[in-house]
Amino acid sequence: DARVEMEAGQTLEYTIPKLAQSIRLDKWLLEEGPNGSAAGQRILSRTQIVKLIDSGGIRVNGSVVKKSYKAKSGDKVVVSIPEAKPEKVEIVPADVPLKILYQDNDLAVIYKDPGVAVHRGEGEATEDVFLVNILKHHFQGNLSLKGGDERPGIVHRLDKDTSGAMIVCKTDAGWNGVHEMLKQRRDISKQYHCIVLGRLKEKSGEIKSRIGRHPKQGHKMITSEDPLFGKDAHTDYVVLEEFKIGNNFYSLVNVKIHTGRTHQIRVHMASLQHPIVGDGLYSTKHGRFSLPHLLLVSKTLKFTHPITKQELAFDVDYPPHFDKFLRDLRGQNDDETT
Numbered sequence: 518d519a520r521v522e523m524e525a526g527q528t529l530e531y532t533i534p535k536l537a538q539s540i541r542l543d544k545w546l547l548e549e550g551p552n553g554s555a556a557g558q559r560i561l562s563r564t565q566i567v568k569l570i571d572s573g574g575i576r577v578n579g580s581v582v583k584k585s586y587k588a589k590s591g592d593k594v595v596v597s598i599p600e601a602k603p604e605k606v607e608i609v610p611a612d613v614p615l616k617i618l619y620q621d622n623d624l625a626v627i628y629k630d631p632g633v634a635v636h637r638g639e640g641e642a643t644e645d646v647f648l649v650n651i652l653k654h655h656f657q658g659n660l661s662l663k664g665g666d667e668r669p670g671i672v673h674r675l676d677k678d679t680s681g682a683m684i685v686c687k688t689d690a691g692w693n694g695v696h697e698m699l700k701q702r703r704d705i706s707k708q709y710h711c712i713v714l715g716r717l718k719e720k721s722g723e724i725k726s727r728i729g730r731h732p733k734q735g736h737k738m739i740t741s742e743d744p745l746f747g748k749d750a751h752t753d754y755v756v757l758e759e760f761k762i763g764n765n766f767y768s769l770v771n772v773k774i775h776t777g778r779t780h781q782i783r784v785h786m787a788s789l790q791h792p793i794v795g796d797g798l799y800s801t802k803h804g805r806f807s808l809p810h811l812l813l814v815s816k817t818l819k820f821t822h823p824i825t826k827q828e829l830a831f832d833v834d835y836p837p838h839f840d841k842f843l844r845d846l847r848g849q850n851d852d853e854t855t
C-alpha cells in the first residue's frame with residue numbers, strides 16, 4: 518500500500534484508545550504513536566523515546582510522566598519529534614535496472630518491482646540494496662532530501678512485496694507539492710488490482726474503519742471501530758472477475774484508496790474475510806500457494822503535476838507472478854457466472 522512520508526521536527530498529539538488501556542507508555546509510543554503514524558517506519562527508537570520522556574519532550578495530559586506510566590483510555594499525549602539526525606547517511610548507488618515511466622526536472626514516476634524494499638527499515642536486516650540505492654544510481658543523486666537523508670526522493674511508499682507505479686521527487690518543490698496532495702487527498706488517484714480468496718458478497722462497496730498497530734504484534738495492523746484507535750482509513754473496491762477452481766473461489770478486485778495507511782488494502786480485504794492471495798501476514802491459507810510475492814499491484818496512478826499542473830496518468834502491466842496466476846485462473850475457471 519502507498520503511504521505518506523512524515524517530516525521530523527513536528528509536535529504531534531494523540532489520544533490513547535481503549536485498545537491501549539493499561540499498556541506502558543513507552544511501549545505504546547514505540548509501536549503506535551509517532552511510529553505508527555509514520556507508515557511503518559520507526560521515527561523514534563526505544564532509547565530516544567525514553568530520553569524524550571525523561572526530558573519532558575513527551576507529556577501526558579500536560580504533565581511529565583515516567584516511562585512506566587500505564588496508559589489510560591482518553592489520555593492526551595503530546596510528542597515533540599526531534600529533528601532528523603545531523604549525521605549524513607550514505608546511500609550507495611546500486612546499478613540495478615529501473616523502469617522509469619516519466620520524468621522531468623521536479624519528479625519522476627517509476628515502476629517498483631515486487632520484493633524490493635523502499636529503504637532500510639522495511640526489508641530484512643540482511644538486505645543491502647533498496648529502492649533508494651537504485652534511485653541514487655539512476656538519478657545521479659538528484660533527489661529531494663525532504664523526507665530525510667535515508668529516503669532520497671521518497672514521498673510515499675509501496676510495501677516490499679507490492680509492485681507498481683510510484684512517484685519519486687527530484688526537487689524540494691516537487692516533494693512539497695506531492696506531499697501536500699497526498700496529505701489533502703486531492704488531485705491524485707491511486708488504484709490497485711489484487712486477487713483475493715473467495716467470492717465477495719457485495720460486488721462493489723467501500724470499507725471505512727480505523728487502522729492501527731496490533732497492541733502485541735507491532736509488525737501487524739488491525740482494524741477497529743474505536744474512534745480513538747489508529748487512523749481513519751477509506752477503501753473502495755469493485756470486483757472485476759470471479760473464478761471457481763474446483764471447490765475454491767477467487768476474485769480479481771480493483772481497489773481505490775483514499776488514505777494511505779500501513780498495509781491498508783491487505784488489512785481491509787482481510788477484514789472482509791477475503792485476504793489477498795499470498796499474504797502470509799493476514800491469511801492463514803497462504804501456505805498452499807507457491808508464490809514469491811502477494812498478489813497486489815499498484816495498477817494505475819493519476820495526478821495533477823504540482824508544478825506544471827499537467828494531468829499525468831500511468832497504467833502498468835502485472836508483474837510476472839501475478840500475470841501467470843491470473844492466466845491460470847482464467848484457463849481453469851469453471852464458474853459459468855463469470
